[in-house]
Amino acid sequence: KAGVTQTPRYLIKTRGQQVTLSCSPISGHRSVSWYQQTPGQGLQFLFEYFSETQRNKGNFPGRFSGRQFSNSRSEMNVSTLELGDSALYLCASSPGTVAEQYFGPGTRLTVT
Amino acid sequence: SQQGEEDPQALSIQEGENATMNCSYKTSINNLQWYRQNSGRGLVHLILIRSNEREKHSGRLRVTLDTSKKSSSLLITASRAADTASYFCATVPSGNTGKLIFGQGTTLQVKP
Numbered sequence: 001k002a003g004v005t006q007t008p009r010y011l012i013k014t015r016g017q018q019v020t021l022s023c024s025p026i027s028g029h030r031s032v033s034w035y036q037q038t039p040g041q042g043l044q045f046l047f048e049y050f051s052e053t054q055r056n057k058g059n060f061p062g063r064f065s066g067r068q069f070s071n072s073r074s075e076m077n078v079s080t081l082e083l084g085d086s087a088l089y090l091c092a093s094s095p096g097t098v099a100e101q102y103f104g105p106g107t108r109l110t111v112t
Numbered sequence: 113s114q115q116g117e118e119d120p121q122a123l124s125i126q127e128g129e130n131a132t133m134n135c136s137y138k139t140s141i142n143n144l145q146w147y148r149q150n151s152g153r154g155l156v157h158l159i160l161i162r163s164n165e166r167e168k169h170s171g172r173l174r175v176t177l178d179t180s181k182k183s184s185s186l187l188i189t190a191s192r193a194a195d196t197a198s199y200f201c202a203t204v205p206s207g208n209t210g211k212l213i214f215g216q217g218t219t220l221q222v223k224p
Contacts, residue, residue: 004154031210037152042217043200048210056211090154092212098142098204101212103154 001027004104006091012110018079021107025072025093031055032074033101034066037088046089049074078109086111118201118215126223131188133218135201136181142204144177145212146186149198158186158199163206193224 005024013019025032033056034046045058049068066076072093078085088108092101119134137144143162147155161168161177161184168175174187188195198219202212 033210033212035212035214043202043212043214045211045213050210056208058211088152092155094210098210100145100157100160101155102157103147105154106152108152 004091004093004102006089006104006107008107009105010108010110012112013081014112015081015083017081018077019081019109021076021078021089021091021109023074023076023091023093023104025074025091026095026102029093029095029102030072031094031096032068032072033092033094034074034076035090035092036060037090037106038086043090046076081111083111085109118199118218120218121216122219122221124221124223125191127191127193129191129222131191131195131220131222133186133199133201133220135184135186135215137184137201137203137213137215138182139203140206141179142206142208144175144184145202145204146173146175146184147200147202147214149200149217151197155200188220191220191222193222196220196222 031050033048048056052068063079068074088106090106092103094101145160146158149155172189177184198217200217202214
């Protein structure tokens with residue numbers, strides 16, 4: 001099976017802009033989670049979707065949002081970008097609710 | 113906030129030696145997982161241990177879990193230069209599906 005894919009891999013945006021990141025899970029996986037990784041805060045959970053419903057949400061401001069489509073593909077949107085949003089954004093899919101997660105290569109976002 | 117704390121933060125050993133990393137967490141869990149990350153890329157799942165298990169093996173990896181102490185350890189035996197990476201423990205909190213809480217990670221360097 002193909003692994004988790006994320007697009008784009010690299011992105012440079014300016015403060016105040018918005019950005020949309022995309023994630024395609026492993027075929028058959030219905031759970032998709034998003035994480036933010038920064039040197040200072042480490043890996044932090046953003047949200048999790050299962051069958052198009054947001055099932056879990058981390059402690060991030062409302063500027064961070066996401067959605068999942070009927071084919072399980074997911075998108076994450078960040079509006080009004082801030083310098084502190086510069087990070088590696090990782091998407092993961094899972095075959096079950098408490099099972100292991102399979103991560104994509106990540107999207108490295110730089111906000112200038 | 114991060115639930116898992118890992119120790120040591122960095123570890124440097126010679127090829128062939130064993131590497132031990134420890135992880136502590138704060139709340140009750142469904143399971144605990146270990147992941148590896150190479151140079152800021154996506155994470156790779158290594159092993160999952162359930163809250164009712166005490167020890168698990170996978171190839172050169174051995175994981176122990178002590179729920180009374182809320183701690184886990186990862187042992188890599190006969191290390192290789194290719195094991196050089198960051199290692200993270202992650203917990204799935206009880207009743208909180210699809211969400212991984214990561215520790216800060218241990219950076220392992222294996223010298224040839």
